[in-house]
Amino acid sequence: MDKKISFPCWLKSLSFNSGPKYMALADAIEQAVKNGSLHSGDKLPTHRWLADVLNVTIGTITRGYAEAERRRLITARVGSGTFVTGKVWQQAQFNVPQKPESTLIDMSLTLQVPAPREEILAETLQMIASDPLRMTSLLDYLPETGLERHRSIIAGWLATLSIHVNPDNILITNGGQHGNMMALQAATRPGDTIVSESLTYPGFINAARQWQTHHIGLPMDEHGLIPEALEQCCLQHRPKLLYLMPSLQNPTALIMPIQRREQIIEIARRHKLLILEDDVQFVASDKRLTSLYSLAPDLVIYSGSFSKTLSGGLRTGYLCYPAHLRERLVMAMRSDCWVPPPLMAEVASEWIESGIAxxxxxxxxxxxxxxxxxxxxxxxxxxxxxxxxxxxxxxxxxxxxxxxxxxxxxxxxxxxxxxxxxxxxxxxxxxxxxxxxxxxxxxxxxxxxxxxxxxxxxxxxxxxxxxxxxx
Structure with a gap:
């Protein structure tokens, strides 16, 4: 058995007195992570070994580990074993710094739910600072696309959302708004016509105005952009870019059904119209439909961010793009800021890998x-x-x-x-x-x-x- 396994300690809370045995095992793992008996990186016993010790079936252990993995407590690595992912942070553990009292309740911005991310960030920064090699990699001049390690972690994150992308086709950005601006600069020129739904994200409206494009708003119904309106617009104005938020439209909170997405892609393909898919809004993973990017990766630029999921202050986003836009995106990034601060992407990557995310x-x-x-x-x-x-x-x-x-x-x-x-x-x-x-x-x-x-x-x-x- 691996030396890191602390079997007698972390199984003290295990009880088979009531309820399913596999749930009791998962509860014991969660309790051990909470009280510090198990730490990030600790290796758990093999299914067979633990089944023999507890006098239960291997199936019980498999189901218990699966439940613990569903709770994001552990992860299985092929050929290596099962490992603890990280610390369990709970609302009760949070010590939120008190903000100055205000009589105004601000419901004007789609910000992440307030939480004491300060404690988590402080611990993460200390962990990063304790590794000199890790720090060195963040202090050098980097490629415009960002560190390959960060892009690979983001690709893995997107895979959990059923969005599969080669890390080489990912550009790390300073959040979603910056990503949208980079896409505008790569896909259009000042004076070009771009289209979106008639009601859309004000940040994109401002970006389109700053880039001096001709921005046309198209009619909507209960499913979002009306395909016939897009077809007519393409025939009349020959737009270069279509901006959409199919997963959760801002501001209407509509979700575009699959059939409508396929109709729009078919029209865009016939008219050689690039699509910028903004997927920054928070959407539950089990509620997601197939993304436009997944349906047409050669036609769609996918803009995502960790602002709504992890922290707006991290200012870490990403673009997934068709290969033919690579050079233009790199040039846009180089002229804008060269590369986003890698420390922020490192924090986001650490939170993803540790399970904190x-x-x-x-x-x-x-x-x-x-x-x-x-x-x-x-x-x-x-x-x-x-x-x-x-x-x-x-x-x-x-x-x-x-x-x-x-x-x-x-x-x-x-x-x-x-x-x-x-x-x-x-x-x-x-x-x-x-x-x-x-x-x-x-x-x-x-x-x-x-x-x-x-x-x-x-x-x-x-x-x-x-x-x-x-x-």
Whole structure:
């Protein structure tokens, strides 16, 4: 047995008194990781050895290890064995630094759920600093595409999302917004026509304006961009790039079905139209549909980021691109910043490899699910589009409300949201709606208060008695 195995210690909490034996084994592993009896890199006993010692079947051990792996506690390496992935971070362990109190509840930005990532980052930086060779690799001038090791880890991460890409076709960026700008510069020239849905991410609207492109917004339905509108636009304007968010549209929170994705790719291929697929928004792994990039890797630039999943401050994103765009992307990166700071990519890579990334995502998924239930409960009967895992919802206002008036009135009540006008492209007729983000407030109580405030304004203050006060 491997010298690192501490069998008598970490199995002390194992009990077969009640429940399935395989679950008891997984619980024992989780408890050992929590209390420090097992550490990152520790090797666990073989299935056969542990089955003999515990007097259970090998199948029980296999199921127990599988459950522990599902919880992101351990990982199996072919030909080497089963190893502990890292420390279990729990909400109860967090010591969140208190921010200055503010009377305004800001629900205007799709930020990751507040969590004390400070402790995790401090431990990670200490680990990196303790390895001189590792530090040296981060202090040299690097290739514009970033370190091959980081790109390989990102490729492995994407593979868990069923997105398979060669590390050589990955460009590390300073977050998703930077990635979108690099894609714009590589795929278009100032004066070119680009298209997107009529309601889209304001950051891309600004990037397209800065790059001096002609940006056209196309009609949408309940599934996103309407294919016939894209076909007509291609015939009339011959655009060079199509920008889409099929996995979770911002701001409408719509999901584009597979058939619609295939229709759009078919149109784009006939008209030699490149597609920029923005997949920065947080989407639960079990809710993902096949990406545009997976359907047409020769036609699609895939833009991703760790901002919504790990930390916005890491400013680490990535582009997956068709091979023929490599030189143009490298030139765009070289002229912009040469290469993003590798330390940030190193932190993201460490969190992925250690299992911290999955633990943060699991905690965030649970928090968002709670807040989505709050929104469903408090805004029952109100027209709002959202997903159970989405950071935001798209609230369509009833008559006679206008978005600008509603936002101003809500702000006076201490809640900040964004109106639909900010997401509109060109002269598109803007719906009377607002985007409200449930992820950014630092407590569920603040989310609940904001939702109750929204409900009261939409129900009580639309009574004829109150209308003169509102308008």
């Amino acid at each position: 999955e633990q943060l995502i699991r905690w965030q998924t649970e928090a968002i699910a709670r807040r989505q239930k709050l929104m469903t409960h408090h805004l029952k009967g109100i027209d709002i589009q959202a997903q159970t895992y989405s950071f935001h919802g798209w609230l369509k206002l009833p008559e006679p409300w206008r978005a600008e008036t509603f936002v101003r009135h809500l702000n006076n009540k201490g809640v900040k949201v964004l109106q639909s006008e900010l997401f509109a492209v060109g002269s598109y007729s803007v719906p009377q709606a607002v985007r409200l983000c449930i992820s950014s407030p630092d407590s569920d109580n603040k989310v609940q208060f904001a939702l109750e405030t929204i409900r009261d304004i939409l129900t009580v203050e639309l009574d004829p008695i109150y209308r003169p006060l509102v308008f």
